[in-house]
Amino acid sequence: MERTTCCVVGGGPAGMVLGLLLARAGVAVTVLEKHGDFLRDFRGDTVHPSTLALLEDLGLAERFARLPQRRVTTVQLPLGPARSLVTVGDIGSLRGPYNYIAMVPQWDLLDLLVDEARREPSFSVRMSTEATSFLTERGRVTGVRYRTSDGRTGELRATLTVACDGRSSLARSLPELGLRTFSCPMDAWWFRLPRQEGDPHGLVGGAGEQFLTAMIDRGEYWQCAALILKGTDGRRRAEGLEKFMADFTAAIPWLADRVHTLRSWDEVKLLDVRLDRLRRWHRPGLLCIGDAAHAMSPVFGIGINLAVEDAVAAARCLVEPLRRGDVGLRDVRAVQRRRWPTTAGTQTLQRFAHKQVIEPVLTGQPPFGDARRAKRIMERITTSRWLNRVPAYFLAYGALRERPPAASVR
Ligand SMILES: Cc1cc2nc3c(=O)[nH]c(=O)nc-3n(C[C@H](O)[C@H](O)[C@H](O)COP(=O)(O)OP(=O)(O)OC[C@H]3O[C@@H](n4cnc5c(N)ncnc54)[C@H](O)[C@@H]3O)c2cc1C
Numbered sequence: 186m187e188r189t190t191c192c193v194v195g196g197g198p199a200g201m202v203l204g205l206l207l208a209r210a211g212v213a214v215t216v217l218e219k220h221g222d223f224l225r226d227f228r229g230d231t232v233h234p235s236t237l238a239l240l241e242d243l244g245l246a247e248r249f250a251r252l253p254q255r256r257v258t259t260v261q262l263p264l265g266p267a268r269s270l271v272t273v274g275d276i277g278s279l280r281g282p283y284n285y286i287a288m289v290p291q292w293d294l295l296d297l298l299v300d301e302a303r304r305e306p307s308f309s310v311r312m313s314t315e316a317t318s319f320l321t322e323r324g325r326v327t328g329v330r331y332r333t334s335d336g337r338t339g340e341l342r343a344t345l346t347v348a349c350d351g352r353s354s355l356a357r358s359l360p361e362l363g364l365r366t367f368s369c370p371m372d373a374w375w376f377r378l379p380r381q382e383g384d385p386h387g388l389v390g391g392a393g394e395q396f397l398t399a400m401i402d403r404g405e406y407w408q409c410a411a412l413i414l415k416g417t418d419g420r421r422r423a424e425g426l427e428k429f430m431a432d433f434t435a436a437i438p439w440l441a442d443r444v445h446t447l448r449s450w451d452e453v454k455l456l457d458v459r460l461d462r463l464r465r466w467h468r469p470g471l472l473c474i475g476d477a478a479h480a481m482s483p484v485f486g487i488g489i490n491l492a493v494e495d496a497v498a499a500a501r502c503l504v505e506p507l508r509r510g511d512v513g514l515r516d517v518r519a520v521q522r523r524r525w526p527t528t529a530g531t532q533t534l535q536r537f538a539h540k541q542v543i544e545p546v547l548t549g550q551p552p553f554g555d556a557r558r559a560k561r562i563m564e565r566i567t568t569s570r571w572l573n574r575v576p577a578y579f580l581a582y583g584a585l586r587e588r589p590p591a592a593s594v595r
Contacts, residue, residue: 189215189309190507192328192343194316196223198291199475199492200349201298205243206500208308210592212507215341216308217331219315219350223292223299229483230290230401230408231257233490234276234283234581239497241283242588244595245301252293255402256285257387260485260580271567274577278570283581288387288401291489316355319346319471326470329355345512347472347499349492352459354477362473363464367536369482370544371397372418373456374411379443380404388486393436395547399486400437407440410456410483414547418455426450458482460532460539466524467517474499474520479528482535484543485580491528497587498523504590527584 191207193200196218204216232249240249258277277284302308313334320328320340328342348356357364380402389400389407401408411433413421421429430444447453462479466472475492502519506512542552553563566572 187339187341188328188343189213189341190344190510191215191503192217192341192346194329194346194348194355195219195350195475195477196295196299196310196312197349197351197475197492198294198489199477199496200347201295201302202239202493202496203347203349203474203499204308204310205298205302205305206497206589206593207504207507208302208305209243209595210500210504210508210590211307212504213307214309215343216302216310217314217316217329217341218310218312221313221334223295225292228291229486229489230288230403231486231489232287232289232294233487233583234279234281234286235490235583235586236493237283237287238582239493239587239589242594243301245297248297248301249287249289249294252289252297253404255288255387257288258285260286260576261390272573273563273567274580275570275573276577276581278574279577279581286388286486286580288403290403316350319355319359321470324469326468344470344510345472345503345507345517346470347474348477349475349496351476352461352480354473356471356473356477357463359468359471361465361468364461365464366459366461367532369458369460370415370539371412371547372415372458373483374409374413374418374453375456376409376411376447376453378407378409378440379446380406381443384439389437391436392546394432395549396432396436397543397546398433398436399483412458412483412543412547414544415458422450426453460535462528462532466521467514469514470512472499472503472517472520474524478521478524479532481531482539484535484538485531487531487580487583490583491531494527494583494585494587495520495524497589500593501588501590504592523585530584 190213193216196216204214207214259272260274316329318330319326332338348354391398397412399410434441459480460482466478474495481488499520506516545552
């Protein structure tokens, strides 16, 4: 029988950070990742100041700084006249060494974390291994059944199983965890355009005819995300790629010389944007964190950050019980209790941005519509240097800063 102390399902940001922190604290941990590598481009790239500070605590700041990256110091939304971009968070104005968001392809960050974790004797990662169902005994989750890409199957038993397998998590099939979904006004198209010398750097946004775009500078190319009204993908595709490219160029004229490199709709992937959270993140023997517990909207680009913070909080609450080999319901409940206000608060702000900014812009209306008070508050925030630091701090560190357990720090 295969056994470990903590079985982590999913090697995304939440799973890899949790695996590294627990292994450094001497806990036997096995991460199961269904893909053979981390090289998927259908991912976000933002590494926020809270994660940069974590990497420093873990002694990884220098290695991280050597990764190819771009730095972004402001977050902007299309709130100005003719929907021009207005700064809603000036992270550059914050004190401290990490007053920027680093744009690093997620696979580079994950490779760094897994390399570091592999130095720990109590860590193991099994790539190309998919958890297919939970093992249960008298109501307690005792591990997982898995299948490898070459068709082999097996069972891995564990004192605790942590679901870090994203928004289609296996755990979401458990009815007692109760999924609460919120309506989302948009979906996203995800495609690439070449970058050229003289282009701007970092994160570039724009608003066009019923779409919003954010483009991530990945060195040789722009990873573009275009937000469109939910449910309009089929209709807009039927209107033709040419029409979309003309709209896109009207919004961002300096891309006119290369939009033709996009040859077919096959190169434009659709992301079904979702906003939801589990009412309960746990049951005996099982904890859910990251997107598995709460899928975030792309607004504020904060999903990776929250997933990492969940993992840090989980490591802090669980290192001692895992070392003792006795993880009770109280221990896993403590993780949800700690992370709930930040998660629910962030989702409330995202829903506010959906209703007051995204939906109006995508339907050709002015942001905020009749909500004059909200508009006034927003104007005060965006025009005052001091008030601007509040959203900046929130974007940088979230509502609650999480510190890794002392045993994981180097
Ligand atoms: C196109 C796109 C763009 C985004 N842009 C941004 C952004 O700019 N900034 C930002 O902060 N967030 C962004 N996000 C959201 C962000 O990527 C997620 O919030 C974050 O990755 C969540 O981390 P996670 O570890 O919880 O889950 P995931 O990153 O989803 O990782 C889950 C992992 O589990 C693995 N897995 C799944 N099922 C199983 C199984 N049964 N067995 C084993 N392994 C399994 C998957 O292969 C994956 O590696 C974006 C998301 C998408 C899709």
